[in-house]
Amino acid sequence: MIPIITVEGPTASGKTAFAVELAQRFDTQIISADSRQVYKYCNIGTAKPSENELWLVRHHLIDIITPDETYNAGLFRKDASVIIDELNAKGKIPIICGGTGLYIKALLEGLFEADIYDKNIRTSLDNELYSKGLQALYDELVDVDCNSAVNISKNDKQRILRALEVYRATGIPISEHWKSQLLEIKYRPFRIMLKEDRAILYERIDKRVDEMLEAGLIEEMYSILKKGFTWQCPGFISVGYKEYKPFIEGNSELVPCSILAKQHTRNYAKRQFTWYNKCSFHLTDTAFSININMVADKIRDYFKT
Helix, strand or coil, X not given: CEEEEEEECCCCCCHHHHXXXXXXXXXXXXXXXXXXXXXXXXXXXXXXXXXXXXXXXXXXXXXXXXXXXCCCHHHHHHHHHHHHHHHHHCCCCCEEECCCHXXXXXXHHCCCHXXXXXXXXXXXXXXXXXXXXXXXXXXXXXXXXXXXXXXXXXXXXXXXXXXXXXXXXXXXXXXXHHCCCCCCCCEEEEEEEECCCHHHHHHHHHHHHHHHHHHCHHHHHHHHHHCCCCCCCHHHCCCCCHHHHHHHCCCCCHHHHHHHXXXXXXXXXXXXXXXXXXXXXCEEECCCCCCHHHHHHXXXXXXXX
């Protein structure tokens, strides 16, 4: 099996800086497992690696699509697998770094229908249901997954939305998931989870939101909108952007929007904690107290066995 390293953890836990330092130790490259950093132009609001970090270590799967396009765990698994194979052929151990747990789960275990949940996709589907109607969504399901559409009533809103959610999240029809095909396990991962006391993490989240505003987050949003993208675009409906829509449109002051962005980001981190509690890791520690030399030694010993 191909060796890989994963650096996982909730937002603002220090994953990027830690992964960059680890990548330098192993002379390797990083594959981003972040569902928002795939979007071009959305830099500050998605906390992309800094220019210096990108210069120090090559990063993959960042800035690969525009805000009006969609990306999902199935596409990530396909794209990441190609890069992993290329790096493995060069004798390098790829580092997968990101907080989108579904992406890493898809890479390591494959995807099964019961595992799939994407809040952004559900919100987008609800908006489309309101603006286009159920028939339009059913017609889309017929196009992308006729095998399941024939078994779903045109009036069964819940099942239509669920089938489309699974398809948009994975790129694979729900009918294929129902077959429960066993997927080949290709990788041998050394999994690292960077944790932090919740109170400290929440303080760090609040501080980072303030820093994003100081770095020009509002100007970034104006720039994206001027390019012709809208608030309904997949890249623009995520936490850290959507909260500022009332301010951008002149319906709110900045401070209430910022407070809401902090709250929603903390809620997102809480959901990440819940996800990671179900996972097994080889090493769990805080990024700011962890000994990088010790980690490197543990990884080398692990892949020797």
